[in-house]
Amino acid sequence: MSIPKHVAIIMDGNGRWASGRGLPRAAGHRAGAKTTHDVVEAASKGGVETLTLFAFSSENWKRPGAEVRLLMDLLRRTIRKELAGLEANNVRMHFIGDRTRFSAALAREMAASEERTRSNTGLQLVIAVDYGGRWDIVRRSRELAQACRDGELDPESIDEHSFNTGLSLGRFSAPDLFIRTGGERRISNFLLWDMAYSELYFSDELWPDFGPDRLYEALDWYAGRDRRFGRVASPAAQR
Ligand code: IPE
Ligand code: IPE
Ligand code: MG
Numbered sequence: 464m465s466i467p468k469h470v471a472i473i474m475d476g477n478g479r480w481a482s483g484r485g486l487p488r489a490a491g492h493r494a495g496a497k498t499t500h501d502v503v504e505a506a507s508k509g510g511v512e513t514l515t516l517f518a519f520s521s522e523n524w525k526r527p528g529a530e531v532r533l534l535m536d537l538l539r540r541t542i543r544k545e546l547a548g549l550e551a552n553n554v555r556m557h558f559i560g561d562r563t564r565f566s567a568a569l570a571r572e573m574a575a576s577e578e579r580t581r582s583n584t585g586l587q588l589v590i591a592v593d594y595g596g597r598w599d600i601v602r603r604s605r606e607l608a609q610a611c612r613d614g615e616l617d618p619e620s621i622d623e624h625s626f627n628t629g630l631s632l633g634r635f636s637a638p639d640l641f642i643r644t645g646g647e648r649r650i651s652n653f654l655l656w657d658m659a660y661s662e663l664y665f666s667d668e669l670w671p672d673f674g675p676d677r678l679y680e681a682l683d684w685y686a687g688r689d690r691r692f693g694r695v696a697s698p699a700a701q702r
Contacts, residue, residue: 464686467639469513470506471661473653474499476645476669483669489533494671496541505675507552507586509682513635514588517653521561521595538592539569542576549576553585559631560594561602587635594631596655603629632657640664640685644673662688 474495481491499516506514519534526534542556549556556576565573573592606629610616627633638654641661648665650658664681666673689696 464683466510466682467662467685468511469515469636469638470511470640470642470681471515471517471638471654471658472502472641473517473643473645473651474670474673475643475647475651477671479645480669480671488530491669491671492534492537496537498671498673499541500545501674502678503549503554503586503588504552505678507554509679511682512587513638514586515559515591515632515635515638515654516589517591517594517651519560519592519594520652521593521598522652524564524593535566535569539566539572542572546576546579549588550580550583553583554588555580555583555585557587557589558592559589559599560592561598562593564593589632589635591631591653595652596650596657597652599631599654600656627656630656637661639690640681642666642678642681644668644670644677660690660692662690 477491477495478488479491480494481488484490503514503516518538523534524531546556558573558577562570562573603626607616607621607626611618632638632654637657637659638661641654641658642664643649644666646665646667646669654661662685664684666677666681668677689699691697
């Protein structure tokens, strides 16, 4: 069975999960954190090499201040709580996104978790926080433009490979499988460049209800895809 090397997930539906139970949205985010724990474990057991999770988008700052604070605080506490277990399971942590708006306490926690898991060789866990696909592309473009202005780079030498190298996921292979829970069929400014050839899987399950079994269903679905990358179908798939 073909296992995706890199899985990227939009973990959506926490708010609706809570509202459906007459609970505050905060309860949905807390339940979602529990699902995240289980899915990380399952991905690692299932042989996934890189797992990228969308935790907070560039646009999520538009939410009410109290919810933004709650999400930031939950993230900080979750990193604290999970770090020892992740470390023990050989998971390496990476954060991608614009780090300039975080509190000093959160920024510290993020840097410390990356530092402490730096030599781990198991699952590469990438958490996207204050991340946007457009932000990433603009940031990389600015970096290259500056290098050209400083005479360090010839614009003619810029190609897809060199452009990709400096993107947030440049050190990883592109996501093979994209999953979005919560029923919406949209990308919401997630990995715009990187998902050019990802297989897209949408689940109506709300994130707190999505667990290891649902993840394995998605991996099974992925195993049945014929990825052509613009070529003609393989003989097996044409039959
Ligand atoms: C996903 O759940 C978590 C974040 C975006 C941080 P939502 O909070 O978007 O939940 P819904 O989509 O409102 O149900
Ligand atoms: C995408 O979900 C962002 C995260 C899950 C972090 P949203 O709930 O913000 O997306 P929209 O607003 O439905 O497009
Ligand atoms: Mg949502």
